[in-house]
Amino acid sequence: MNLALALVIALLLVLVVLCLLFYMVMQQDLKAIRDKLGTLEAPSAPPPSRTAETIRRERSAAHDKIVLLEASLSTQPRDGLTPEEMAAFEDARRVIRACNAELKRTQAWLGLPFDLDWPEVQARLPKLNGLYTQAIKQALGESESGAA
Numbered sequence: 001m002n003l004a005l006a007l008v009i010a011l012l013l014v015l016v017v018l019c020l021l022f023y024m025v026m027q028q029d030l031k032a033i034r035d036k037l038g039t040l041e042a043p044s045a046p047p048p049s050r051t052a053e054t055i056r057r058e059r060s061a062a063h064d065k066i067v068l069l070e071a072s073l074s075t076q077p078r079d080g081l082t083p084e085e086m087a088a089f090e091d092a093r094r095v096i097r098a099c100n101a102e103l104k105r106t107q108a109w110l111g112l113p114f115d116l117d118w119p120e121v122q123a124r125l126p127k128l129n130g131l132y133t134q135a136i137k138q139a140l141g142e143s144e145s146g147a148a
Contacts, residue, residue: 052108059099062092
C-alpha cells in the first residue's frame with residue numbers, strides 16, 4: 001500500500017507540474033495574441049494638420065515662381081510661353097488654389113491684403129496672364145480645327 005500511495009503522489013506531482021507548464025505556455029500565447037490585437041486595434045493617428053503659416057509658405061513659394069516669370073517677361077518680352085513655363089504657371093495656379101482652399105477650410109483665411117485669391121494673383125501678372133490666355137486659345141483653336 002505504501003508503494004501505491006507513493007505512485008499516486010508521484011503521478012499527482014507530475015500532473016501538477018504538467019498543468020503548471022501548460023498554464024505558463026498558455027499565458028505566453030495569450031499575451032502574444034493580446035499584443036497583436038493591440039497593434040491591430042490601435043486607431044491610426046490622423047495626419048498632422050498643417051499650420052496656417054506652413055500653408056502660406058507653400059503658397060508663397062508657388063507665387064514667387066510666377067512673379068519671377070512675370071519679371072523675366074518684363075525684361076525680355078516674348079510672343080509666347082515655353083511648355084515649361086506653361087507647366088510652371090499651371091502648377092503655381094494649382095498650388096495657390098489648393099492652399100487658399102485649405103486656409104478657408106481651416107478658417108485661417110484672412111482675406112485682403114494678407115491672403116489673395118487666385119483671380120487677384122492673376123490680375124497682378126498681366127504679361128504672363130496674357131501670354132497664357134493666348135496659348136490656351138491657340139491650343140483650343142488647333143484642337144477645334146483638328147476635330148473638324
